[in-house]
Amino acid sequence: MSVSLYLALCKQSVHTFIIYRTTSLLTFLMSILFFVVELYAGVVYFDQIDQLYGWTREDYLVLISLATTVTYLYQTFFVLAHEHLTESILDAQLDMILLKPVNAYLFYALYRLDISSAISAMMGLGVTGYFLQSYTVTVVQYLYIGVCVLLAVGLLFSLNQIIVTCSFWYDNLTSLLAVPEYLTDFLSRPRDIFPSTIRGLFTWGVPLLIAFNSPVLILRGEMSVRYVLSLVLSNAIFGFIAWWLWRKGVERYRSAS
Amino acid sequence: MKSYITIMLNQWSVVLQYRWNMVVQLFIQCGSLLISIMTWRAIYANTPQDAVGSYTLRSMIVYLCLTHISLLLFSTESIVRIGQLVRSGKLTWLLLRPYSLLGEYMATLVGQKLFYLVVYAMMIGLKWWLGTSVSYIAVLGIYSVAIFVMYVLLMACLSNIGFWLVQVWPLRSIMNAVYMILGGVLFPLHMLPATVASVLAKLPFALVGYVYANALQDQLTVRQLSIQIGYVIVWIVLLGIGYLVSMKKGLKRYEGVGM
Numbered sequence: 001m002s003v004s005l006y007l008a009l010c011k012q013s014v015h016t017f018i019i020y021r022t023t024s025l026l027t028f029l030m031s032i033l034f035f036v037v038e039l040y041a042g043v044v045y046f047d048q049i050d051q052l053y054g055w056t057r058e059d060y061l062v063l064i065s066l067a068t069t070v071t072y073l074y075q076t077f078f079v080l081a082h083e084h085l086t087e088s089i090l091d092a093q094l095d096m097i098l099l100k101p102v103n104a105y106l107f108y109a110l111y112r113l114d115i116s117s118a119i120s121a122m123m124g125l126g127v128t129g130y131f132l133q134s135y136t137v138t139v140v141q142y143l144y145i146g147v148c149v150l151l152a153v154g155l156l157f158s159l160n161q162i163i164v165t166c167s168f169w170y171d172n173l174t175s176l177l178a179v180p181e182y183l184t185d186f187l188s189r190p191r192d193i194f195p196s197t198i199r200g201l202f203t204w205g206v207p208l209l210i211a212f213n214s215p216v217l218i219l220r221g222e223m224s225v226r227y228v229l230s231l232v233l234s235n236a237i238f239g240f241i242a243w244w245l246w247r248k249g250v251e252r253y254r255s256a257s
Numbered sequence: 258m259k260s261y262i263t264i265m266l267n268q269w270s271v272v273l274q275y276r277w278n279m280v281v282q283l284f285i286q287c288g289s290l291l292i293s294i295m296t297w298r299a300i301y302a303n304t305p306q307d308a309v310g311s312y313t314l315r316s317m318i319v320y321l322c323l324t325h326i327s328l329l330l331f332s333t334e335s336i337v338r339i340g341q342l343v344r345s346g347k348l349t350w351l352l353l354r355p356y357s358l359l360g361e362y363m364a365t366l367v368g369q370k371l372f373y374l375v376v377y378a379m380m381i382g383l384k385w386w387l388g389t390s391v392s393y394i395a396v397l398g399i400y401s402v403a404i405f406v407m408y409v410l411l412m413a414c415l416s417n418i419g420f421w422l423v424q425v426w427p428l429r430s431i432m433n434a435v436y437m438i439l440g441g442v443l444f445p446l447h448m449l450p451a452t453v454a455s456v457l458a459k460l461p462f463a464l465v466g467y468v469y470a471n472a473l474q475d476q477l478t479v480r481q482l483s484i485q486i487g488y489v490i491v492w493i494v495l496l497g498i499g500y501l502v503s504m505k506k507g508l509k510r511y512e513g514v515g516m
Contacts, residue, residue: 023421023424037437044443047448048448049304052299052303175279175281175282178285179285182288194295195295
């Protein structure tokens with residue numbers, strides 16, 4: 001998987017985006033709607049209360065905006081690729097790429113960019129920036145938040161990749177593919193609303209909860225290095241599992257061509 | 258008519274074959290329900306009042322359960338149907354068959370959602386057994402049938418956007434998000450400003466979610482529920498027309514790709 005190959009795939013993505021610009025525009029508008037819904041729900045919640053376990057409305061809105069931005073970033077780089085890979089596995093059409101002198105795992109993972117999600121991500125960052133105005137954020141904190149956002153995207157990638165690879169073994173579990181999306185939705189909430197077992201599971205097991213909460217924790221000065229370690233370790237472990245499952249799946253693969 | 262029953266039974270057997278999908282979906286909805294309950298419990302814990310928006314914590318939990326169950330029956334996944342049929346070219350097969358596309362869609366949905374339809378019928382039966390007046394049960398039954406027909410038309414009409422979109426993957430999650438707010442799943446609609454709430458409460462999503470949950474919670478009179486049936490019928494007519502128009506326009510654009 002060379003840089004020039006990746007650039008070629010990026011170019012294809014841009015061409016697809018321009019050719020199907022109506023679709024892309026509609027997709028973009030609809031994702032904005034989703035974002036607005038989440039933000040507005042937060043506003044309605046905080047109409048009823050002043051603070052939620054010490055979190056203010058701004059804390060909550062920063063959480064929502066950054067969590068949504070993380071989702072958009074994952075979608076930008078990987079969602080179309082994962083959809084394409086799922087279809088290819090279920091239709092047993094992997095031969096073309098497996099036979100070529102390219103790293104098939106990377107090829108399928110980086111197959112297509114979603115430009116409209118990229119635009120949504122930039123918008124998400126803009127909205128986050130707007131909410132961050134009510135905080136004094138140091139450069140170090142910005143960098144810290146940036147690192148946590150990248151680790152969150154990486155974790156989402158690995159989780160989705162693992163589930164997509166399960167299609168090598170099970171072809172009637174299509175609901176499972178939506179699980180990371182639902183987990184993201186469930187876990188982009190302040191961690192204090194969860195009972196301690198769930199909080200523990202999603203902080204040390206699959207640290208999505210801490211991934212989404214980390215920006216606000218950093219702003220409130222409550223972030224601990226242990227959480228970052230958990231994020232880094234989970235990225236490494238789930239990344240390895242995703243790659244290992246891929247190898248096992250390919251060994252098992254029988255072509256339909 | 259016989260072909261529609263065959264389609265319905267066929268779909269039900271498909272659901273049984275892919276039962277793990279249904280189990281996972283149930284699981285996910287339970288998760289979503291628990292998250293909602295936890296969020297609202299946190300809100301109630303952080304306010305000095307006992308009732309928030311005229312709901313106590315207990316009635317809020319019942320409300321959330323009812324709206325989440327409605328998400329299982331009135332799910333939005335079929336919005337990608339026409340898009341997928343167009344992309345794969347299978348729409349041509351269906352168009353060539355001697356029955357209506359809408360009829361086939363309704364039969365498919367009844368078959369797929371048979372389990373939840375029975376659950377709802379049992380809920381209404383339970384209410385009658387627990388002593389709710391017969392007139393209320395009758396109106397509730399009519400309302401239930403009417404909103405199911407309205408929901409079929411709503412999904413069929415919205416699904417026709419698949420004639421114009423190449424990738425339909427965002428539609429499912431966007432529809433879910435729209436449903437969550439407009440259907441009163443995230444919070445009861447009367448927590449919104451009164452003017453906004455009164456408009457939203459007349460939309461199909463609210464009729465299926467918020468209003469239906471209120472009806473099942475005995476928060477409406479027979480008269481109020483009858484008025485809601487009126488709104489549903491208006492929507493059935495509007496969506497029926499919308500479906501016919503969008504189908505006609507969509508078919509003109511359709512090129513029978515893949516055949």
